[in-house]
Amino acid sequence: MAILTLALKSLWNRRLTAILTVLAIAVSVLLLLGVEKVRTGAKSSFANTIAGTDLIVGARSGATQLLLYSVFRIGNATNNISWASYRRITRHPDVAWALPLSLGDSHRGYRVLGTTAAYFDHYRYGRRQNLAFADGKPFEDLYDAVLGAEVAKALDYSMDDPVVITHGLGAEGFQKHDDKPFRVVGILKPTGTPLDRTIHISLEGMEAIHVDWQGGTRIPGLTVSAEEARQMNLTPKSVTAILIGLKSRFATFGLQRQINEDRREPLLAILPGVALQEMWDLMGTAEAALSAISIFVVASGLLGMLIMLLAGLGERRREMAILRSVGARPLHIFGLLVAEAALLTMVGAILGLALLYAGLTIAQPWIVAEYGLFLPIEAPSPRDLSLLGAVIGAGFLAGALPAWKACRQSLADGMIVRV
Amino acid sequence: MDMAGVELSDLRFRWTRTGPLVLDIDAFAVEAGARIFLRGPSGSGKTTLLNVIGGVATPQTGRIRIGDTEITELSPAARDRFRAERIGFIFQQFNLVPYLGLIENVTLPCRFSAQRREKASANRSLDQEAQRLLTHMQLDPAELAGRPVATLSVGQQQRVAAARALVGSPDLIVADEPTSSIDADAREAFLKLLFDETKRTGATVIFVSHDTGLTDIFDRTVDLASINRAAPMQKHAA
Numbered sequence: 038m039a040i041l042t043l044a045l046k047s048l049w050n051r052r053l054t055a056i057l058t059v060l061a062i063a064v065s066v067l068l069l070l071g072v073e074k075v076r077t078g079a080k081s082s083f084a085n086t087i088a089g090t091d092l093i094v095g096a097r098s099g100a101t102q103l104l105l106y107s108v109f110r111i112g113n114a115t116n117n118i119s120w121a122s123y124r125r126i127t128r129h130p131d132v133a134w135a136l137p138l139s140l141g142d143s144h145r146g147y148r149v150l151g152t153t154a155a156y157f158d159h160y161r162y163g164r165r166q167n168l169a170f171a172d173g174k175p176f177e178d179l180y181d182a183v184l185g186a187e188v189a190k191a192l193d194y195s196m197d198d199p200v201v202i203t204h205g206l207g208a209e210g211f212q213k214h215d216d217k218p219f220r221v222v223g224i225l226k227p228t229g230t231p232l233d234r235t236i237h238i239s240l241e242g243m244e245a246i247h248v249d250w251q252g253g254t255r256i257p258g259l260t261v262s263a264e265e266a267r268q269m270n271l272t273p274k275s276v277t278a279i280l281i282g283l284k285s286r287f288a289t290f291g292l293q294r295q296i297n298e299d300r301r302e303p304l305l306a307i308l309p310g311v312a313l314q315e316m317w318d319l320m321g322t323a324e325a326a327l328s329a330i331s332i333f334v335v336a337s338g339l340l341g342m343l344i345m346l347l348a349g350l351g352e353r354r355r356e357m358a359i360l361r362s363v364g365a366r367p368l369h370i371f372g373l374l375v376a377e378a379a380l381l382t383m384v385g386a387i388l389g390l391a392l393l394y395a396g397l398t399i400a401q402p403w404i405v406a407e408y409g410l411f412l413p414i415e416a417p418s419p420r421d422l423s424l425l426g427a428v429i430g431a432g433f434l435a436g437a438l439p440a441w442k443a444c445r446q447s448l449a450d451g452m453i454v455r456v
Numbered sequence: 457m458d459m460a461g462v463e464l465s466d467l468r469f470r471w472t473r474t475g476p477l478v479l480d481i482d483a484f485a486v487e488a489g490a491r492i493f494l495r496g497p498s499g500s501g502k503t504t505l506l507n508v509i510g511g512v513a514t515p516q517t518g519r520i521r522i523g524d525t526e527i528t529e530l531s532p533a534a535r536d537r538f539r540a541e542r543i544g545f546i547f548q549q550f551n552l553v554p555y556l557g558l559i560e561n562v563t564l565p566c567r568f569s570a571q572r573r574e575k576a577s578a579n580r581s582l583d584q585e586a587q588r589l590l591t592h593m594q595l596d597p598a599e600l601a602g603r604p605v606a607t608l609s610v611g612q613q614q615r616v617a618a619a620r621a622l623v624g625s626p627d628l629i630v631a632d633e634p635t636s637s638i639d640a641d642a643r644e645a646f647l648k649l650l651f652d653e654t655k656r657t658g659a660t661v662i663f664v665s666h667d668t669g670l671t672d673i674f675d676r677t678v679d680l681a682s683i684n685r686a687a688p689m690q691k692h693a694a
Contacts, residue, residue: 039567043556050555355550361512362547363620364540364568366533451507452545 040369043360044376051349055381058342062385065338066428067392069331070421074393076324077420078412080317083109086230087309089161091289092281094118094126094296097303101319104312107138107278110148110231113206114140117275122302126279129295131288134159137276139243142214143206147188149236151243151273157183159282162230172196173223176239179267182219183237186227187405196221200236202246205253212254214246217263229411241271281306335428339435342381346374346439354450357443362452370447371440378436379429386425386432390417461488461660462509462628467518469501469508478504479515480686484678488523488627491651491661493674500680500687502664506632509662510543511535523627540569544621544659546634551617552605558597561605562586562619565626572624589619593649611638611646618650625657633665640669647673 048055087108095103096116105111127135136159139151154175157168173196176183182200189195200219204212219238227233245266249259261269283289289308296306357370365373397414404410417425462485469479479501486492496502507513509520511527512535520528522542527535544565552561563586566573576585587597593615600608605616614634621629629650635643647663647670654661663674671677681687 043553043567046555046560356553359547359551359553359564361536362510362539362545363565364536366536368533369568451503451512452510452547 040372041376041380044373044380047356047373048377048380054345054349058345058381059385059388061341062335062338062382062428062432063388063392065331065335066386066389066425067396068334069424069428070390070393070417071396072327072331073421073424074397074412075410076327077418079410081413082229082411083313083316085163086232087161087280088163088165089159089282090280090309091283091286092293092296092306093278093309093312094281094304094306095278097305100305100307100312101316103278103305103307104309104316106140107280108231108309110140110235114277117277118279118304119275119302120273122299122304123276123279126281126296129292131283131285131292132281133284134282136160136280137240137273138278138280139240139273140277141206142202142204142243142246144188144200144202144236145192147185147192147234147236148206149202149238149243151238151240151276153240156237160232160280162228162232166228168228168232169226171224171226173221176222176237176242178220178222179239179242179245179271180217180219180263181222181239181242183223183225184221185225185233185235185237187233188236189221189224194221194224196224202236202238204250216260217246217266229405229413233405240273240276244271244273245269335431338385339382339428339431342378342432343435343438346378346436347442350439350443350446353443354446357447358450358452361447361450367444367448371444374440374443375433375436378439379433382429382432382435386428390425461490461521461523462486462662463519463521465519467508467515467520469504469513469515469518471504471513477686479508479684481505481518481683482685484683486660486662488660489658491654491673491675492663493671493677494662494664494680495666495668495671495677496664496680497666501684502632502680505680505684506545506630506664509628509630510545511539537569540565541571542627544623544626544629546614546617546621546629546631548633549610549613549637551620552608552613554604554606556605558590558600558603558605558608558616559583559586561616562589562623564620566624569624572626574624576624586619586623589622589653590616592653593619594645595619611642614638614646615649618646622650622653622657622659625659627659629654629659629661631661631663633667634663635670636665636667643670644673 093103093107095107096114096118098115102112106114123135123137126132134155136152136156140148142149157175160168171186173183184194198221200221202214202219204214219242225232248266248269249256249261283292293306293308296304360370394414397412401412401414404412464481464484467479467481468477470477504513508515511530515528518528519526525538527538530538553564556564563582566576566582573582576582580588590597595612595615605613608616614637617634635646638646
């Protein structure tokens with residue numbers, strides 16, 4: 038206890054360098070835990086986005102690409118699935134439900150998803166949670182739209198507000214489907230998934246806004262009004278992807294093989310969990326590189342502390358001699374230096390943790406809006422705590438070197454140092 | 457409790473196994489409660505002798521007895537404990553720990569010795585005892601309390617160091633040229649205050665210096681060069 042008090046007072050006496058050292062350690066711990074948070078946050082955010090879907094079907098491309106555009110709204114499909122294939126899949130005896138997804142348009146930067154009302158019954162996220170409405174109900178009319186929670190919040194939309202869909206995914210100002218505005222009939226509760234940033238309309242609605250379009254532009258001379266479109270056959274010719282729920286999970290691999298080997302259309306069926314795992318494997322190297330960088334930053338923070346303690350030893354010889362003269366043992370001298378290192382590291386680690394939570398609190402909405410990544414603010418995980426423990430342990434070890442040197446020095450100096 | 461007379465016999469010390477002898481003392485004794493002036497010019501082995509008496513350096517041969525304790529037979533840890541409990545040191549200068557306050561510097565030995573802490577706080581609190589000693593050393597604790605100790609004058613610092621050496625009434629006070637940095641007028645006053653307190657506690661005082669002007673107020677003066685055969689010859693003549 039005496040040594041701990043001395044260590045505290047000694048550090049306070051050199052508070053400028055001590056504070057700078059603590060800050061260096063805090064920033065390195067912030068980076069270490071921040072990388073960990075982003076890593077686990079990204080994983081759980083991705084893993085939580087889809088649940089209860091047994092297969093995802095898209096045009097034949099890569100499994101990761103299909104997963105990214107169909108579920109995470111990242112990137113685009115290279116091709117579509119014909120309506121006939123969709124119909125065949127829905128009629129398959131093993132299929133309990135099939136949700137068609139039609140993507141490609143947007144509204145003020147948010148993607149528009151054309152689907153069926155069954156989407157709100159069957160889509161699951163997180164721990165197999167159902168979608169819930171904060172306000173309103175699923176779309177019924179051709180020009181009804183259901184907003185994700187974040188769309189409504191960010192754009193300050195409420196029920197009955199008009200939504201004009203932009204053709205394609207370009208920024209505002211590209212060609213708009215302004216002749217057929219939609220109306221907000223429902224707002225979903227937050228899910229912490231890309232659904233929050235999606236505007237849902239019916240497949241027929243998606244078809245309706247494109248009846249007088251071809252190849253990404255209006256057909257010259259052809260104008261179909263919103264009301265005229267209602268009278269037309271709005272059965273889509275194609276969809277972007279299909280989410281499938283099976284009656285029995287045992288049928289998964291059989292149906293996957295059947296779809297992948299379908300000779301009528303080149304399709305790709307993937308298992309969401311397997312595709313996610315493949316995606317993590319792809320990202321493994323980047324993750325390892327990030328972790329290695331943050332570990333090196335922590336090491337440099339601790340190295341700074343080591344330099345501070347070692348540099349101070351010369352001018353602290355008298356202090357050590359006085360302590361020896363009043364009865365301090367070499368072990369006390371050792372303990373004093375180790376306690377200083379431990380205090381610096383612990384305060385740095387705690388400050389780093391506090392900075393992380395402060396940063397999360399401030400930046401969480403922005404990270405969700407900008408990157409679609411939901412980083413939960415929750416108690417440190419066991420892995421976070423073990424990382425903190427490892428940093429503090431490394432701080433103890435780093436303190437052992439100046440402590441040992443001070444110990445040797447004080448043994449050689451004894452009680453009298455004439456500097 | 458035995459009062460601490462000091463007795464050295466057949467003492468041989470070298471810093472390294474093959475290095476030159478630094479201390480070679482056949483016999484030297486200080487009676488309990490005595491005030492000894494040990495005249496020690498540079499190179500006479502004065503610093504080494506203090507480290508040996510303090511138990512920080514271990515002689516290769518010989519015995520050192522302080523009171524009824526043979527400190528040469530103690531383990532290094534037991535010697536450190538003995539030093540904390542039984543000996544108070546005052547050095548030439550820079551006696552104070554810069555990051556501790558005035559009272560904390562005085563009570564520093566009590567952090568390492570429960571015995572001294574108990575003795576110091578037998579009649580009053582530890583802080584009150586520190587204040588009493590500082591007042592006795594003609595310092596005003598209330599006035600100086602808020603100041604960093606490094607800003608005190610050299611004379612004030614030496615008096616704080618004396619109060620620290622005296623706290624908890626150790627049996628032996630070892631002073632290594634404590635007056636060399638203060639002016640001549642203040643030296644006698646400093647020693648008088650020190651002796652007043654050691655007389656009260658009955659502590660033995662070994663005062664080491666090369667300044668012979670102070671010898672009159674001591675019970676006995678011993679020339680270190682005359683008892684340490686390892687001291688250089690030219691120093692014997694000094």
